[in-house]
Amino acid sequence: MRQYFGRKLLIYGLTFVVAVTVNWMIPRFMPGDPVASMLARARVSQPAAVEAMRAYYTNLFGFDQPIWQQYLNFWGALFQGDFGISIWVFPTPVADVILGAVPYTLALMIPAVLLSYWIGNRLGAFAARRKLLDNTVLPVGYILTAMPYMWLAVILAWGLGVTAGWFPVAGGYSFALQPSWSWSFLVNLLHHWTLPFLSLFLVALGGWAIGMRNMIIYELESDYSNYLAALGAPTRLIRRYAFRNAILPQITGLALQLGVLVAGALVTEIVFSYPGLGSLILKAIQNQDFFLLQGTFMFIVIGVLLANFIIDIVYVIVDPRTRAGMAGAQA
């Protein structure tokens, strides 16, 4: 088990270093001069102001220092939680802007991912080898999983929001309200949360149901299932054993899907102008706020690494073979 976690942590550590290095490298080694392009975007005409801004940005990136020093400084700033100053909401530090948005993204993603995972797996396991159900779950599952996240979000916003008028289609809460811990605000929050949650949930659901269905069919064909059936064990029992075996690859699958799920959450938030990281990224891009964009990137990477690690722990709890140091989970 120690070896298992050691290997995992090594990979995550390496990934973090690679991500930080990429984040540091891209502005510096891209064709063109980032300072010049930032100045051009600022559209300042007075020469004195341009000079001041150039000095400011050069100093900010630390371009006057040797390259290894710049790299070390970047790491130093990172560990102090210093991601720079946002240009979009000047002069708020990027870290503060992001921390304000993270709760919304998490509140959207965690329930959507867990619920779709839970229900999708149950649904898939239930539909496998049941002719009628299988013939409905499978096509619906394929359509859902093939949908671009933002398209289902747009369709839901149009159908249930604009046309039916049941749900608001923009924002995290009504602009008429101030954030507080009152009931009316929480209900309002929930009301705005429903549609983005639903669209994330539905797209993710299809993939899990299909994956589980295929795994169950595979397990029901294996020797132990046939043996149990030959012994006259009830189908329920055989299916339960099949489910417990089939859930293992699905846990690995959850780790593999994290990146896609994050991407889905980002574009869904953009559709609903939900005040999470997705909307932040859009604002950062529209306002050429690169510090904010890079800060968001670091937060997403850290979040995905943490989630991966949690899934690893769950895997060890669920699969006793990893605890005994036997085969099971591949690194």
Added chain:
Amino acid sequence: MTTTTTLPAEERVVRREALYFAVRNTKLLIGFGIVLVLLLTGLLGPLLLGGESPNEYVAGPMLPPSGEHWFGTTTFGQDVFTQFVYGLRTTFLAGAMGGGIAAVIAMAIGFVAGYRGGLVDEILNMLTNVVLVIPTLAVLLIINAYLGIRSVGLQALFIGLTSWPWAARAIRAQTFSLRSRDFVDLARLSGVSTRRIITREIAPNMSSYLFMTFILLFGGSILIAASLDFIGLGPTEGVSLGLMLQNATQWSALQLGLWWWFVPPGAAITAVVGALYVANVGLDEVFNPKLRET
């Protein structure tokens, strides 16, 4: 398992058998049928429409679908059908290039890691795992924002460079199970070079698997490209289905009820990717006798 070098006759029989089941597999036929229809629309549509630019203002704004404008017009009076047809072309290009590049990288790394084993495998496996954990879209956001991607080709290149890891892992596992087979041992004993063993002995024996991997990478690239376009980091030149969705939401097609603007592009992406997935299941049934329904 057969090899081309030893048993050509049997190989031919296997091929004919695959074809026999392929033309009788409804999933495969429906899947490829849908993809083909949309592909032809994307390829031939722009030619038939007669070179009119997809972003040109051709009619009154916000017209609902009619005989003249099949998919209606945008808030600015652009023809949605023209955009749709050009967008399909871009989408297929992004899928084919992104998926193709990812497949080539995945095969190179998967074959070498699986066949060589040892230290090479350790290093390549570590590389695969690292790239696997990094959220693809987040990296692409940073790259595209700084580079200011202009062409579909460049966008597809970066998608290909980041989306190969799961495929490399799967190919590595398959190669691993093949490399100790007798025919591979025989080839090694007779002094065949590693490159030749991989291309002649191992790859042909998992060609169906490789093809299915490419299909999944193709679909994945289309979805990633659409997401990037939607966030506003798509190619700045031309039209794509993702860009259409982005424009539709940006110019409040939702609030104005211009459903003909945002329904077709998303439906086309869903149709292409979904049809590819279904065709993939069909292919699986064709190549894997255990899964055939008779």
